Amino acid sequence: MNQHTVKAYGDELNQITAEIARMGGLAEAQVADAIDSVARRDIALARAVVERDLKLDALHRDIEKKAIRLIALRQPVASDLRRTLGAMKIATDLERTGDLAKNIAKRALILAEGEPMQPLTRSIERMGRLVSTRLRDVLDAYTASELDRAVAVWQTDDEVDEHYNALFRELLTYMMGDPRTIGACTHLLFMAKNLERIGDHATNIAETVHYEITGEDIVGERPRAQPTAEDSDPTPNLSTH
Amino acid sequence: MSYDSSPSPVAPTSTSRLWTVGISIAIAVGVLLGLAFVHPQIAGWLVGGAVVVAGSAWLLNAQSPAPAPTPTPEGAPADGPTDPVTADLLDRVFESLDDPVLIVSGGEPDDIAGRRIVMANKAARDLLRIHRQGALLVQVIREPGVLEAVDEALFGDVSRTTDYTTGGQRDRRWRAWTRPLSTEAGEGRDPLALVVLRDETAARRTEMMRVDFLANASHELRTPLASLSGFIETLKGHARDDAAARDRFLDIMSAQADRMGRLVADLLSLSRIELNEHIPPSGRVDLDRAAADVVDAVSILTQAKQIVVALDRGETRASINGDRDEILQVVQNLLDNAVKYSPAGGTVEISVRSDLSFDEAWSSRMPGATRLPLVTPDRAAGVLYAAVTVRDHGPGMAREHLPRLTERFYRVEGQKSGERQGTGLGLAIVKHIVNRHEGGLVVESAPGLGAAFTAWFPMVVERRDVRAAS
Numbered sequence: 001m002n003q004h005t006v007k008a009y010g011d012e013l014n015q016i017t018a019e020i021a022r023m024g025g026l027a028e029a030q031v032a033d034a035i036d037s038v039a040r041r042d043i044a045l046a047r048a049v050v051e052r053d054l055k056l057d058a059l060h061r062d063i064e065k066k067a068i069r070l071i072a073l074r075q076p077v078a079s080d081l082r083r084t085l086g087a088m089k090i091a092t093d094l095e096r097t098g099d100l101a102k103n104i105a106k107r108a109l110i111l112a113e114g115e116p117m118q119p120l121t122r123s124i125e126r127m128g129r130l131v132s133t134r135l136r137d138v139l140d141a142y143t144a145s146e147l148d149r150a151v152a153v154w155q156t157d158d159e160v161d162e163h164y165n166a167l168f169r170e171l172l173t174y175m176m177g178d179p180r181t182i183g184a185c186t187h188l189l190f191m192a193k194n195l196e197r198i199g200d201h202a203t204n205i206a207e208t209v210h211y212e213i214t215g216e217d218i219v220g221e222r223p224r225a226q227p228t229a230e231d232s233d234p235t236p237n238l239s240t241h
Numbered sequence: 242m243s244y245d246s247s248p249s250p251v252a253p254t255s256t257s258r259l260w261t262v263g264i265s266i267a268i269a270v271g272v273l274l275g276l277a278f279v280h281p282q283i284a285g286w287l288v289g290g291a292v293v294v295a296g297s298a299w300l301l302n303a304q305s306p307a308p309a310p311t312p313t314p315e316g317a318p319a320d321g322p323t324d325p326v327t328a329d330l331l332d333r334v335f336e337s338l339d340d341p342v343l344i345v346s347g348g349e350p351d352d353i354a355g356r357r358i359v360m361a362n363k364a365a366r367d368l369l370r371i372h373r374q375g376a377l378l379v380q381v382i383r384e385p386g387v388l389e390a391v392d393e394a395l396f397g398d399v400s401r402t403t404d405y406t407t408g409g410q411r412d413r414r415w416r417a418w419t420r421p422l423s424t425e426a427g428e429g430r431d432p433l434a435l436v437v438l439r440d441e442t443a444a445r446r447t448e449m450m451r452v453d454f455l456a457n458a459s460h461e462l463r464t465p466l467a468s469l470s471g472f473i474e475t476l477k478g479h480a481r482d483d484a485a486a487r488d489r490f491l492d493i494m495s496a497q498a499d500r501m502g503r504l505v506a507d508l509l510s511l512s513r514i515e516l517n518e519h520i521p522p523s524g525r526v527d528l529d530r531a532a533a534d535v536v537d538a539v540s541i542l543t544q545a546k547q548i549v550v551a552l553d554r555g556e557t558r559a560s561i562n563g564d565r566d567e568i569l570q571v572v573q574n575l576l577d578n579a580v581k582y583s584p585a586g587g588t589v590e591i592s593v594r595s596d597l598s599f600d601e602a603w604s605s606r607m608p609g610a611t612r613l614p615l616v617t618p619d620r621a622a623g624v625l626y627a628a629v630t631v632r633d634h635g636p637g638m639a640r641e642h643l644p645r646l647t648e649r650f651y652r653v654e655g656q657k658s659g660e661r662q663g664t665g666l667g668l669a670i671v672k673h674i675v676n677r678h679e680g681g682l683v684v685e686s687a688p689g690l691g692a693a694f695t696a697w698f699p700m701v702v703e704r705r706d707v708r709a710a711s
Contacts, residue, residue: 018354018379025383143380
């Protein structure tokens with residue numbers, strides 16, 4: 001880095017925004033590849049995901065350093081301050097997203113040792129696709145500073161929960177039907193949980209984007225449906241069919 | 242690439258050729274003058290010859306073009322700047338290229354904010370929603386592989402192709418070509434790189450489809466086939482002389498054969514629709530008329546079951562961009578399902594509404610029920626939607642079934658769909674058609690309350706309406 005050239009303040013801010021976009025792209029790719037590695041039983045891809053997580057961590061540290069430097073040297077105020085702080089928050093969410101993707105890839109490695117579980121991995125893939133879409137939408141909203149898109153992501157959080165609940169029941173039915181699948185099903189269950197949490201991080205980012213653009217928190221009713229599967233005992237419902 | 246800017250190791254440039262000519266002429270003149278000095282007897286002739294050679298050399302020099310043109314940047318034609326017609330034509334060619342094309346400038350190697358879009362054609366601007374010149378590359382393409390390839394083209398002079406997928410409801414497969422565009426001016430100027438994207442979705446899709454079709458078809462056809470061969474065996478064996486049993490078996494067999502036929506037809510239409518999913522439909526359909534046509538078509542079925550179909554066509558014409566056959570199939574499949582799950586003597590309501598905003602289109606129609614969007618299109622500004630809702634008063638579905646409804650062969654357990662067994666592909670087909678039309682699909686249901694399916698499509702833009710009328 002050319003330390004001697006004094007960059008314009010605006011350039012520095014833009015650079016942080018650009019770094020976030022790049023980090024977002026990497027996190028998106030990590031999630032997509034992790035899901036692919038589960039669906040296709042691709043060991044090489046899963047290993048690549050695990051390795052690439054280091055890069056995401058490095059980017060996270062870098063962004064944080066730059067943001068702190070900017071705050072210390074330039075004392076940003078108003079929207080500039082929100083942008084800087086927003087970048088730090090989003091970087092943390094993206095880093096967590098990457099960790100969860102890495103975890104999915106690690107479990108994919110274990111699953112690949114056993115028998116294929118076609119219908120279940122399909123369900124994971126479907127849920128993963130939904131979560132990827134949300135991540136993409138919220139990052140699009142961030143890079144284009146589009147408030148509507150961010151709010152739209154924030155409002156549709158229950159879709160992921162529905163998928164998670166459906167998957168939870170499906171897995172439970174499988175495990176009850178054939179106890180030998182319990183090992184694999186548990187891994188799939190954790191994968192589903194990880195995906196659900198990635199969805200939550202996307203929602204967090206949507207909130208940050210909203211704060212960054214308007215300076216206010218999102219108010220209003222988020223369509224929060226009934227409690228998620230783990231809060232209630234789902235077994236009684238299984239006997240209804 | 243223009244010829245002037247490709248220095249060949251063999252051919253000297255035009256300037257050095259000129260020098261060679263000048264030097265050889267000077268030598269010739271010198272030799273002639275020298276000879277004239279040695280042999281004074283023919284000096285008159287020799288001096289005359291020298292004058293002729295020097296004169297013609299001067300003439301040649303005067304006629305030959307002014308110093309060779311300065312090298313122009315690669316990619317631009319040598320006469321580009323001087324010929325406005327060609328430049329304009331090239332501009333228009335660039336603009337009208339079907340594949341998105343970007344030119345990216347470098348900045349500093351370790352500064353991601355340095356990669357800016359210098360130029361983008363219309364396809365690229367539309368696809369990546371680039372609103373201004375000089376936008377950051379990373380804001381429109383986040384794919385790490387492509388960003389890396391761009392860096393390599395800018396600072397490493399390496400050309401590459403990168404495959405990547407953009408996720409979402411309709412995932413697309415792209416191939417990105419990255420090429421360095423080195424500028425002759427060299428030092429101090431930003432390196433440039435060319436990025437060309439190409440949509441490879443269709444090719445990949447065809448390949449996937451074949452695999453999926455085989456797996457689905459063979460799995461689903463196995464059950465009716467097994468029962469057919471079972472009955473044939475029985476008829477050949479001990480049921481050979483039992484007339485009553487034979488008739489009953491033949492009835493079952495023909496029902497199974499019908500089912501296989503329907504299944505094959507549905508699978509074929511599903512794979513056809515999936516192949517076309519990324520090609521926008523051309524044509525215009527009036528959603529209200531389509532609904533009325535379908536209601537007429539299923540009247541035989543509904544009369545047999547004594548089901549009343551109440552159609553509300555809405556006040557205005559609901560014109561949408563779409564493929565008529567496919568839109569009919571959407572309404573048909575939704576109505577089929579509603580009739581199938583309605584008790585005898587029940588009612589099915591079908592309503593068409595138009596001029597809805599994005600949020601109105603997918604708003605709730607059935608208070609108290611769980612609502613779940615099955616297909617959500619990308620939000621587009623200023624687009625109005627027309628929606629068709631089909632509501633039945635059947636048993637309804639619990640919320641855990643809703644996310645999986647559009648899955649192939651998914652069935653809500655414990656529900657009987659009547660004598661005419663479905664293929665389990667109806668809603669999958671609806672989903673793909675809706676996707677292709679950039680519309681949405683919402684289901685609302687609760688156990689005991691019945692179900693409402695709403696499919697909504699972008700309406701024809703008014704502007705085009707006026708042009709068509711005039």
